[in-house]
Amino acid sequence: MEVFEAISARKSIRRYKEDHVSMDLLEYVLDAARLAPSWHNKQGWFFIVLTDESRKLLAGALDDTNPCKNALTQAPVSIILCADPEQSGNCEGKSYYLVDAACAMENLMLAAIEKGLGTCWVAGDLNEGFVKKTYGIPDNIRVVAISPMGYPAYQPKPRPRKSIQEIAFLNGWGKQF
Numbered sequence: 001m002e003v004f005e006a007i008s009a010r011k012s013i014r015r016y017k018e019d020h021v022s023m024d025l026l027e028y029v030l031d032a033a034r035l036a037p038s039w040h041n042k043q044g045w046f047f048i049v050l051t052d053e054s055r056k057l058l059a060g061a062l063d064d065t066n067p068c069k070n071a072l073t074q075a076p077v078s079i080i081l082c083a084d085p086e087q088s089g090n091c092e093g094k095s096y097y098l099v100d101a102a103c104a105m106e107n108l109m110l111a112a113i114e115k116g117l118g119t120c121w122v123a124g125d126l127n128e129g130f131v132k133k134t135y136g137i138p139d140n141i142r143v144v145a146i147s148p149m150g151y152p153a154y155q156p157k158p159r160p161r162k163s164i165q166e167i168a169f170l171n172g173w174g175k176q177f
């Protein structure tokens with residue numbers, strides 16, 4: 001699969017089949033994650049991969065209104081994306097742990113697509129304290145996002161995106177691309 005094909009095929013998946021996801025595939029997507037860029041190559045990211053029944057507890061971290069809540073009890077795998085802010089570092093008032101973790105997670109999500117697996121970045125109304133307590137995550141570590149992972153039970157329609165002209169300038173701010 002070409003990279004752009006994976007990028008355009010990736011969509012947030014909120015319903016999953018029960019089908020098992022092999023350890024080989026889990027290693028494959030984690031390998032993609034660990035190859036991501038990070039500030040000063042600090043790699044301050046961590047992934048908790050949940051494959052046992054404990055994964056279903058993750059749904060308790062979300063409000064009932066979160067559209068991905070049920071997916072966390074359906075999907076055969078869930079991933080908790082964590083980061084160590086101290087390890088990732090800061091520069092000119094910018095804390096890079098969110099950036100580093102997001103780069104790694106995007107790699108993971110694209111590698112998943114290549115293997116037919118769906119994911120959904122979930123961070124809205126995430127009860128971080130609940131996730132940390134439930135899975136024994138140390139105080140100094142932040143939970144950046146969670147995601148179910150498994151074989152999609154449907155194919156969602158693509159969500160709208162801004163045009164290139166709305167988001168890109170050529171040779172200076174405000175200059176039409």
Ligand SMILES: Cc1cc2nc3c(=O)[nH]c(=O)nc-3n(C[C@H](O)[C@H](O)[C@H](O)COP(=O)(O)O)c2cc1C
Pocket residue numbers: 010011012013014066067068120121122123124125159
């Ligand atoms: C930071 C962030 C937080 C998100 N939080 C949630 C969430 O809590 N629940 C959910 O169902 N989707 C969540 N999403 C997924 C977005 O809704 C989704 O990526 C967006 O609507 C575009 O759709 P697509 O991923 O299918 O292209 C989140 C995405 C990001 C990047």
